[in-house]
Structure formats: structure tokens, C-alpha cells
Amino acid sequence: MTSFADRRDRARFASAYADPASGITTGPRPPSPVCTGALAYTGQQAIAADIANFKAALAAAGVAEGFMTAVAPGSAYRIPNTYYKNDEEFLYAWAEALREEYKAILDAGLVLQLDDPAVADNWDMVNPAPSVEAYKKFTMVRVEALNHALRGLPQERIRFHLCWGSWHGPHTTDIAMRDIVEVMLAVNAGAYSFEAGNVRHEHEWRVWQDVKLPDGKLILPGVVSHATNVVEHPELVAERILRFANLVGRERVIASTDCGLGGRIHPDIAWAKLEALAQGAALASRQLWERTP
Amino acid sequence: MRSSTDHILTSHAGSLPRPDDLIEANRAREAGEPSDEHTFQQTLRAAVSGAVRHQKELGIDVPGDGEFGKSVGNRVNYGAWWNYAFLRLDGLELGGPSLDNMTTRPARPGEIVLTNAARRRDRIRFAAAYADRESGVYMGPRPTTGPVCVGPLTYTGQEAIKTDIANFKAALAAAGVAEGFMTAVAPGSAYRIPNTYYERDEDFLYACAEAMREEYKAILDAGLVLQLDDPATATSWDMIDPEPSVEDYKKFIMVRVEALNHALRGLPQERIRFHLCWGSWHGPHATDIPMRDIVEVMLAVNAGAYSFEAGNVRHEHEWRVWEDVKLPDGKLILPGVVSHATNVVEHPELVADRILRFANLVGRERVIASTDCGLGGRVHPDIAWAKLEALAQGAALASRQL
Numbered sequence: 290m291t292s293f294a295d296r297r298d299r300a301r302f303a304s305a306y307a308d309p310a311s312g313i314t315t316g317p318r319p320p321s322p323v324c325t326g327a328l329a330y331t332g333q334q335a336i337a338a339d340i341a342n343f344k345a346a347l348a349a350a351g352v353a354e355g356f357m358t359a360v361a362p363g364s365a366y367r368i369p370n371t372y373y374k375n376d377e378e379f380l381y382a383w384a385e386a387l388r389e390e391y392k393a394i395l396d397a398g399l400v401l402q403l404d405d406p407a408v409a410d411n412w413d414m415v416n417p418a419p420s421v422e423a424y425k426k427f428t429m430v431r432v433e434a435l436n437h438a439l440r441g442l443p444q445e446r447i448r449f450h451l452c453w454g455s456w457h458g459p460h461t462t463d464i465a466m467r468d469i470v471e472v473m474l475a476v477n478a479g480a481y482s483f484e485a486g487n488v489r490h491e492h493e494w495r496v497w498q499d500v501k502l503p504d505g506k507l508i509l510p511g512v513v514s515h516a517t518n519v520v521e522h523p524e525l526v527a528e529r530i531l532r533f534a535n536l537v538g539r540e541r542v543i544a545s546t547d548c549g550l551g552g553r554i555h556p557d558i559a560w561a562k563l564e565a566l567a568q569g570a571a572l573a574s575r576q577l578w579e580r581t582p
Numbered sequence: 583m584r585s586s587t588d589h590i591l592t593s594h595a596g597s598l599p600r601p602d603d604l605i606e607a608n609r610a611r612e613a614g615e616p617s618d619e620h621t622f623q624q625t626l627r628a629a630v631s632g633a634v635r636h637q638k639e640l641g642i643d644v645p646g647d648g649e650f651g652k653s654v655g656n657r658v659n660y661g662a663w664w665n666y667a668f669l670r671l672d673g674l675e676l677g678g679p680s681l682d683n684m685t686t687r688p689a690r691p692g693e694i695v696l697t698n699a700a701r702r703r704d705r706i707r708f709a710a711a712y713a714d715r716e717s718g719v720y721m722g723p724r725p726t727t728g729p730v731c732v733g734p735l736t737y738t739g740q741e742a743i744k745t746d747i748a749n750f751k752a753a754l755a756a757a758g759v760a761e762g763f764m765t766a767v768a769p770g771s772a773y774r775i776p777n778t779y780y781e782r783d784e785d786f787l788y789a790c791a792e793a794m795r796e797e798y799k800a801i802l803d804a805g806l807v808l809q810l811d812d813p814a815t816a817t818s819w820d821m822i823d824p825e826p827s828v829e830d831y832k833k834f835i836m837v838r839v840e841a842l843n844h845a846l847r848g849l850p851q852e853r854i855r856f857h858l859c860w861g862s863w864h865g866p867h868a869t870d871i872p873m874r875d876i877v878e879v880m881l882a883v884n885a886g887a888y889s890f891e892a893g894n895v896r897h898e899h900e901w902r903v904w905e906d907v908k909l910p911d912g913k914l915i916l917p918g919v920v921s922h923a924t925n926v927v928e929h930p931e932l933v934a935d936r937i938l939r940f941a942n943l944v945g946r947e948r949v950i951a952s953t954d955c956g957l958g959g960r961v962h963p964d965i966a967w968a969k970l971e972a973l974a975q976g977a978a979l980a981s982r983q984l
């Protein structure tokens with residue numbers, strides 16, 4: 290892999306990425322850490338606090354199920370390393386360390402969401418572009434490390450989040466969903482969240498015409514997006530949901546966002562998008578459940 | 583006007599990114615700095631020529647002049663499409679309030695008036711987002727003052743439009759392109775400035791129609807396609823406070839459509855296209871009026887083709903309007919299938935999907951694939967050109983299927 294700055298989309302649109310008026314800004318970038326010793330998880334207190342805050346909030350609001358995110362090893366370990374002998378050792382050290390956080394979230398009865406944009410966005414960070422086959426092999430190593438971290442954990446409460454990177458760039462070098470959907474489905478999760486609500490990936494609902502979603506699994510397609518300030522019309526949201534529901538079955542679709550909204554768009558627009566999401570899901574539900582006798 | 587007889591034609595809504603040297607030359611001119619007229623005209627001519635060539639290379643069948651003759655002195659610009667007219671009309675005086683700063687005016691049922699642009703209902707709901715420079719809603723330097731009409735309106739842009747036409751026709755000829763379009767502002771969008779001369783609003787509107795008619799005629803007489811830019815048809819909805827009834831709104835807008843039709847009397851409808859949009863600023867657009875509510879008003883314009891937004895998330899679903907509304911015989915539509923509303927470049931397969939939806943409803947010969955709005959000044963230049971490329975690639979995919 291090359292550097293973030295050498296991403297192919299960034300190279301093609303260097304002037305746009307450098308222009309503060311272009312809307313691509315990703316905010317202040319922190320310096321990257323380096324791994325210089327044995328990795329061990331030390332976030333016990335932090336995750337305990339996160340869980341306690343969240344469970345109290347869920348109980349107060351009377352909500353039965355909630356999800357909490359944690360980063361997947363393949364996305365987390367992309368920092369310099371001077372301690373581990375090879376890349377794969379470093380990756381598996383991350384998997385072992387992060388497993389503790391995954392367990393804590395699941396032990397608390399919450400749904401665990403694994404954030405793993407690297408599955409898709411590494412593609413653009415390999416310069417020049419590799420073959421799809423080589424890339425799939427490369428990414429499968431990371432999926433296997435993630436599955437190793439998930440061994441024995443309750444798959445039915447694990448969801449996996451795939452995305453192509455949430456920065457406001459042109460995304461012309463995003464790999465096609467069709468090329469990585471099998472790799473995504475190899476993750477031992479019970480549900481898959483992915484971008485489908487922006488103009489680079491909206492057409493990819495058709496992938497599910499050919500790809501079988503394994504029995505008992507769910508999808509969470511993005512039907513509203515951080516990629517535009519315009520708030521999605523609820524009827525568009527409904528249309529997007531219906532396309533997926535008609536292919537994989539209405540019981541297996543959870544309407545979701547492309548990526549996190551926080552930090553990517555203005556707070557008031559973010560909340561308005563969640564409102565549009567719920568309104569669109571209500572419209573879709575009316576159509577999907579009225580049809581049945 | 584060419585129609586899609588053997589493939590889906592491509593065009594766009596008008597504004598394209600100006601080259602940096604033209605922006606700088608415009609800025610200097612606007613600031614009143616010394617500027618050599620001959621050098622300026624050379625810069626402008628070269629820019630138009632380059633833009634037409636670039637459009638052809640990317641696969642745009644019906645190019646425009648990029649609106650390069652309409653002065654833009656900053657990379658971010660949302661106003662040139664109508665501000666240019668103030669330099670081509672006599673009877674105006676500078677020093678009035680801008681659209682943002684005009685006196686606020688409440689509307690009453692049956693009595694529709696526009697308030698100022700700062701009181702748009704979407705701006706009020708999302709005031710914090712509109713005010714935040716990092717939100718991406720930023721619209722570039724906005725004028726705080728604007729023109730006021732203080733005397734009889736007359737068109738004085740004869741030289742300017744002649745130059746625009748000459749530059750564009752030379753560029754078309756050099757690139758070997760048969761048909762091109764040029765934009766001009768419609769009276770209903772142009773006359774939204776204070777007026778102390780005309781007794782009634784309608785007198786002012788019709789005076790504007792008469793004056794602008796001269797520009798429309800010049801463009802048509804030159805053999806070009808005339809595109810009338812009239813966002814006010816849709817965006818006025820959000821500028822009425824409180825929200826009016828749809829019926830009252832349609833009545834209000836029909837007055838403006840009639841004034842436009844008056845300006846177009848006797849002109850060749852088959853070379854006139856009309857551009858409707860909901861405003862190209864990067865706001866939430868949560869208060870946009872639905873297409874369904876204004877489509878009949880749009881179709882009442884005596885044009886041969888209609889351009890409108892259909893490529894952003896507030897209006898993408900509205901292709902269904904054409905399931906119920908009949909497009910009059912012999913007319914065309916130019917739906918927006920790529921948009922200024924996101925930096926992400928549309929995937930050609932999405933572009934094709936969008937085109938197919940329209941083609942299946944109104945017939946493939948009657949669809950020209952276009953953009954939501956002008957791209958110039960609204961997205962980064964490199965992204966704007968990449969979007970035109972995606973548009974042409976998507977149209978080629980759709981044509982193969984159709």
C-alpha cells in the first residue's frame with residue numbers, strides 16, 4: 290500500500306483536494322502513531338464507560354436494541370510498525386488486541402458493528418491499480434484476521450460495515466461492489482452495512498440480482514448519505530429500500546446511512562437526514578406490508 | 583433543435599468552470615482596475631474556444647459557451663447567470679439592497695409576495711448550517727448591494743451579446759459542432775430587484791420581458807439554441823413567508839410565465855429550451871416545491887424543450903411525474919442526470935439508469951441527457967469536467983440499451 294496522499298483519486302484530482310473551497314476538507318489530521326512494542330488492549334475502562342453510558346441511554350429511552358462500533362484489525366493496523374517481524378504478525382496482533390473490545394460490547398448484550406472501510410478503500414491506495422484478483426487475495430488475508438478475532442463470538446449480533454471512505458472527494462477510483470461483495474460476505478457477521486446512497490454506488494443494488502445473500506443474514510444498505518448536503522426526499526429513500534427488499538426480501542433489509550454522519554456534514558443536516566431516513570422507511574414499509582394478504 | 587434520433591444526446595445546463603486567467607481578468611475588470619480591452623477580449627475568446635473543444639472531446643453533443651461572457655471574478659460563484667443582465671439594461675442604478683438584504687415582506691393567502699433571500703424557509707430551518715463556512719453551503723462572496731430600477735428599462739447589451747455570439751460561433755465552427763446553446767435570464771428571474779420607477783410589479787415584469795426579448799432575438803437570429811434560465815419558477819416557493827398554498831403559488835408563477843411567453847412571441851419555439859431549477863446552492867433543499875406541483879406551469883412556457891433537476895437526492899424520485907404527465911407532442915426534456923450537489927462523480931451506470939427511466943416514459947428520441955444546473959462555480963473545475971465525462975459515458979451506455 291502507498292500513502293493516503295498518493296491515493297489515485299487524490300492524484301487525479303490533486304487540485305480539488307488541495308482547494309479549501311472545494312468542500313473536500315477532512316479537518317485537522319492528527320499525527321500517526323508507530324507500533325514499537327507488543328500490542329495489548331488497554332481500553333477496558335474506556336469501553337466500560339461507553340457501554341454504561343449507552344445502556345443507560347437505551348434504558349432511559351426504552352429502546353431494546355442498540356449497536357456500538359469498533360474498528361476492524363485490517364483498518365486499524367495501517368500505521369508504521371517497527372516491532373513485529375512481518376505485516377501479517379502485526380495484523381494478527383491487532384486482531385487479538387481488538388478482540389477484547391469486541392467481546393466487551395457483545396458481553397454487554399449490544400450489537401457489535403465492525404468498521405472496516407479498508408476492505409474497499411485500500412483499492413485506491415494501491416498505486417498503480419492492482420488486478421482485482423490480486424486485490425481480493427490481499428483483502429482476504431485481512432478478513433481472515435478479522436474472523437480470527439471473532440472466533441466463538443455470537444455472529445447473530447455482529448454487523449460489518451464496508452465503505453469507500455467518507456471524505457467528500459470525487460471517488461472515481463472506488464472499486465466496484467461486484468468485485469468485493471464475496472470478500473465482504475466471507476466475514477463472519479450476521480449483517481452487512483454498505484454505501485448505496487451516493488452517486489458512485491447507488492446503481493449497485495443490482496449486484497443482489499446475482500449474488501445470493503446467505504440464509505439468515507441481513508443487509509443495511511445506505512439510503513441516505515453524507516456525500517451531499519441535500520436532504521434525501523423520503524420518496525427516494527423508499528424507492529431505494531424497495532429495490533433491495535424486492536431482491537433479498539423485506540425482512541432482511543435494515544435502512545441505514547452510507548457512513549457515519551457526524552463530522553462529515555453539518556449537525557442540523559445530519560439529523561434532518563435521519564428524519565428523512567425514517568420517513569422513507571415508513572413509506573416503504575407501507576408498500577411492502579400492504580401487498581401481503 | 584437536435585433530438586436523440588440515433589443515440590441519447592448530451593448537453594448541460596450552462597455554466598462551466600472559467601479558466602483561471604479569465605477569472606482574474608474578470609476580477610480586475612469588475613474591480614475597475616486598468617485592463618486592456620483587446621487583451622481581455624482575446625482571453626475571453628480563447629477561453630470559449632477551449633471550452634467548446636473540451637466539451638466535444640468529452641462527448642457533449644450540444645455544447646454551450648460555458649456562460650463565459652457572463653462575468654465571474656471568483657472561482658466560487660452562483661450569481662453570474664442573472665447578474666450579467668444588470669450590465670445590459672439601462673434604467674438601473676446601483677446602491678439598492680441585494681436579494682439577501684431586501685426588505686422582508688410577509689405573504690398572505692391570495693396575496694403572494696417575495697420576501698428576501700435570507701428569509702428563505704430552508705435558510706431559516708438550517709440557519710446554523712448556512713452560516714457555517716465549513717458546512718459546504720458557502721456560496722462565495724455575496725453582494726450586499728444590488729441594482730434598483732429607477733427609469734424605463736431598455737436593453738443596452740447589443741455589443742456584449744454580439745461578442746458572445748461571435749465568440750461562440752467561431753468556437754463551434756472551429757470544433758466542427760453543428761448546434762450550440764446560449765443562456766439568457768428569463769424576466770421572472772431577472773426582475774427580482776427593487777423598483778422605484780414602475781407603478782406596479784407587473785409593469786416592471788413586462789418591461790423586463792420587452793427589454794430581454796432583444797437578447798433572446800439576437801441569440802435566435804444567430805441560429806443558436808436559446809436557453810431561458812428561470813429558477814424563480816421553482817425557487818420563489820421557498821422565498822414566500824409563510825408557505826403559500828400551491829394554488830396561490832401557481833397563479834403567482836403563471837403571471838411570470840405569461841410575461842416570458844410575451845417576450846417569446848413569434849420566436850422559433852423549436853430552438854428555445856427552458857431551464858427550471860431549485861437553486862444551485864449546496865443547502866439541504868428541504869423546502870423545495872415538488873416537481874408535480876409546478877410541472878404544468880413549466881409546460882405552459884412556449885419552449886420546445888425543458889431542462890430540470892433530476893440528479894440530486896431531493897428530486898431524483900420525480901421521474902415518476904412523467905408517468906402521469908403527458909409531454910406535449912414534439913417537445914423534448916433535458917433531465918439532470920449528473921449534479922453539482924455532490925463532489926462524488928456519478929457512476930456512468932447510474933447515469934444510464936436515470937436516462938432509461940425517462941426514455942421509457944417519454945420515448946428515447948425526446949430525452950437529452952443533461953446536468954441539474956450549471957457546474958461552473960458550484961463544484962471544483964476538475965470535478966465539473968469529470969462529471970461531464972461521466973454524463974457522456976452514461977449516455978453511451980443508455981444508447982446501447984435503447
